[in-house]
Amino acid sequence: MELLDxxxxxxxxxxxxxxxxxxxxxxxxxxxxxxxxxxxxxxxHITWRDECSVTPYMLADRMIRNKDQEAAIEWKDGWVTVxxxxxxxxxxxxxxxxVAQMIGAMIGYGLETATEVRKVSSKEPQFRSLYxxxxxxxxxxxxxxxxxxxxxxxxxxxxxxxxxxxTEEKLPVIDPFESTDQAKKVxxxxxxxxxxxxxxxxxxxxxxxxxxxxxxxxxxxxxRLVTEIVDHDKVSRDQALYLLIECLQPYELDxxxxxxxxxATNQEIEEALEQVTKDWERSxxxxxxxxxxxxxxxxxxxx
Amino acid sequence: MxxxxxxxxxxxxxxxxxxxxxxxxxxxxxxxxxxxxxxxxETTMSRHQADDFVHxxxxxxxxxxxxxxxxxxxxxxxYTLSTGTNTYYLMPxxxxxxxxxxxxxxxxxxxxxxxxxxxxxxxxxFVKDHVEEAYNQLLQRWEMRQLELKRFADQAEQKTYMxxxxxxxxTHAFMLDRMAEVAKEHLKKWYExxxxxxxxxxxxxxxxxxxxxxxxxxxxxxLLLNFERAGIDTPSRDLASFxxxxxxxxxxxxxxxxxxxxxxxxHLPLLExxxxxxxxxxxxxxxxxxxxxxxxKNKGSAREFEHVQRLEKRLTSMRRVQRxxxxxxxVEQQAQQEMQADQ
Numbered sequence: 285m286e287l288l289d290x291x292x293x294x295x296x297x298x299x300x301x302x303x304x305x306x307x308x309x310x311x312x313x314x315x316x317x318x319x320x321x322x323x324x325x326x327x328x329h330i331t332w333r334d335e336c337s338v339t340p341y342m343l344a345d346r347m348i349r350n351k352d353q354e355a356a357i358e359w360k361d362g363w364v365t366v367x368x369x370x371x372x373x374x375x376x377x378x379x380x381x382x383v384a385q386m387i388g389a390m391i392g393y394g395l396e397t398a399t400e401v402r403k404v405s406s407k408e409p410q411f412r413s414l415y416x417x418x419x420x421x422x423x424x425x426x427x428x429x430x431x432x433x434x435x436x437x438x439x440x441x442x443x444x445x446x447x448x449x450x451t452e453e454k455l456p457v458i459d460p461f462e463s464t465d466q467a468k469k470v471x472x473x474x475x476x477x478x479x480x481x482x483x484x485x486x487x488x489x490x491x492x493x494x495x496x497x498x499x500x501x502x503x504x505x506x507x508r509l510v511t512e513i514v515d516h517d518k519v520s521r522d523q524a525l526y527l528l529i530e531c532l533q534p535y536e537l538d539x540x541x542x543x544x545x546x547x548a549t550n551q552e553i554e555e556a557l558e559q560v561t562k563d564w565e566r567s568x569x570x571x572x573x574x575x576x577x578x579x580x581x582x583x584x585x586x587x
Numbered sequence: 588m589x590x591x592x593x594x595x596x597x598x599x600x601x602x603x604x605x606x607x608x609x610x611x612x613x614x615x616x617x618x619x620x621x622x623x624x625x626x627x628x629e630t631t632m633s634r635h636q637a638d639d640f641v642h643x644x645x646x647x648x649x650x651x652x653x654x655x656x657x658x659x660x661x662x663x664x665x666y667t668l669s670t671g672t673n674t675y676y677l678m679p680x681x682x683x684x685x686x687x688x689x690x691x692x693x694x695x696x697x698x699x700x701x702x703x704x705x706x707x708x709x710x711x712x713f714v715k716d717h718v719e720e721a722y723n724q725l726l727q728r729w730e731m732r733q734l735e736l737k738r739f740a741d742q743a744e745q746k747t748y749m750x751x752x753x754x755x756x757x758t759h760a761f762m763l764d765r766m767a768e769v770a771k772e773h774l775k776k777w778y779e780x781x782x783x784x785x786x787x788x789x790x791x792x793x794x795x796x797x798x799x800x801x802x803x804x805x806x807x808x809x810l811l812l813n814f815e816r817a818g819i820d821t822p823s824r825d826l827a828s829f830x831x832x833x834x835x836x837x838x839x840x841x842x843x844x845x846x847x848x849x850x851x852x853x854h855l856p857l858l859e860x861x862x863x864x865x866x867x868x869x870x871x872x873x874x875x876x877x878x879x880x881x882x883x884k885n886k887g888s889a890r891e892f893e894h895v896q897r898l899e900k901r902l903t904s905m906r907r908v909q910r911x912x913x914x915x916x917x918v919e920q921q922a923q924q925e926m927q928a929d930q
Contacts (some may be wrong), residue, residue: 311622312603312622312662313605334663339601339668339669339670340598340600340601340670341597341670342598346663347663348603348663349660349661349662351662353660353664355664416703470600471596471597471600472596472597473597473600514923559620
């Protein structure tokens with residue numbers, strides 16, 4: 285049986301046709317198909333999507349149920365799930381709160397729910413291997429890289445000191461954040477488009493996400509977003525500190541490390557340094573935002 | 588996709604329905620789409636109540652009951668959708684058709700109530716502490732209500748000029764107090780019999796079966812809706828509620844009302860104590876207490892005439908209830924006497 289016929293039978297659609305391999309047109313609008321081969325991963329993605337919502341205004345791209353109310357249908361050696369497809373972008377100024385609620389709900393779910401599915405953990409920053417590359421870097425870049433390394437060590441120490449303040453040991457297991465395009469809108473409903481990746485433990489992708497948000501929507505917007513995340517019921521002070529620790533760690537040099545590890549041209553090194561400078565400045569501001577939001581929250585906490 | 592037209596669009600998105608028109612029928616919205624016509628019900632059920640509501644309908648479906656208007660799941664497999672303020676559920680739209688059968692609508696509804704109760708009846712062991720607590724709570728509530736009515740009467744009597752509402756109430760105060768006492772006696776009989784038998788029966792109660800919560804097909808077959816108040820309780824409670832909302836349709840003709848019980852008992856004959864409990868519920872002048880509450884609450888709004896009219900209507904109902912319930916118990920006692928004579 286062809287996939288389209290199988291979908292038609294399972295979802296009781298009258299008409300279905302492929303737009304592309306991952307997109308179909310049905311009599312209920314366009315739907316996205318996701319293909320899964322790992323059942324544990326599929327189950328994890330079904331559950332977090334079902335759990336993280338504030339009806340009716342905020343939800344994840346949940347699996348549409350078939351005629352038997354099943355979230356996935358078997359197909360060849362794996363499974364297929366069907367999701368809504370929405371192309372309308374959000375007006376971020378009005379939805380920082382909703383996006384923050386979704387992030388808070390995902391963190392809460394990731395802390396409260398145990399899972400057997402394979403997890404991706406944060407890596408340590410790679411900047412230290414730059415020390416061995418320094419002799420091969422042009423003189424005019426050396427001083428700058430040295431100051432960055434010095435600053436990186438300072439940031440690592442600061443992160444270590446903060447870790448000592450944290451008493452909660454658990455980090456959330458969450459669907460990785462990919463881009464600011466993941467939030468879309470249909471009517472008044474915000475839909476968060478999740479991934480099909482293995483979940484990550486910790487805040488690595490959230491850090492990248494906040495950085496992208498900063499670049500796209502500016503500092504004021506990121507302040508509002510971070511404030512709402514830190515204020516979320518499920519986000520404790522310790523979890524907010526974990527996010528701060530993640531943002532403090534100097535991952536900005538990782539790209540430069542990769543570039544200098546191969547025989548890169550001067551041009552490539554210069555470009556990488558430019559990127560480092562940009563990322564570094566943004567990280568600095570992001571850290572300031574998060575720490576001042578945490579401090580603000582501390583002030584209003586009842587003594 | 589279409590842009591938002593109404594506040595219900597977000598809810599309907601969960602059903603993949605994009606409305607062409609939405610017509611407002613109070614709590615019901617008629618939704619016309621290119622996938623058919625639906626009824627969206629807007630309720631104030633809490634999440635917990637919504638769970639009980641879905642559980643009740645699932646239970647009935649599982650037991651093979653097919654005279655309820657189905658609730659349609661949304662695209663995520665859920666039967667209700669709770670927002671901060673409201674809970675919504677969707678049903679197919681059913682048009683009212685003219686009822687043409689000779690048997691009254693209430694006779695058919697009484698049968699349905701009997702069917703639901705028969706399917707779900709369970710004998711519960713009499714756990715004295717639990718039942719006693721429930722009994723005492725109800726008794727205390729009624730005594731409190733009775734006191735409130737007495738206080739209202741006392742205050743009215745002290746006035747030189749009573750309002751028409753107060754005058755109407757005072758005229759019937761003795762009868763109402765007597766009815767409250769009768770209700771308490773019936774309640775006591777229910778409790779004592781259960782205590783003696785060490786068991787009592789529970790059923791799945793619809794909570795509010797009446798004409799407005801039903802449809803009749805072209806074949807005059809009933810379809811029930813609005814199971815929002817469904818829950819496990821004694822059959823007496825469901826029957827008392829049904830009677831209270833349906834007496835007016837029978838124009839208080841005793842034969843008609845007695846026929847409801849005949850129809851009901853074809854499916855689930857009532858036990859003596861259940862009849863007592865039903866008589867207790869029916870006799871207690873709760874509708875009068877509500878009328879007094881409403882009068883006191885809206886005293887300044889100069890609608891005395893409407894308040895009096897409502898009170899009079901309810902007083903007439905109570906008098907008729909009094910006669911009918913006497914008959915129900917008498918019928919039972921007569922039947923017992925006849926049985927004893929036969930033996």
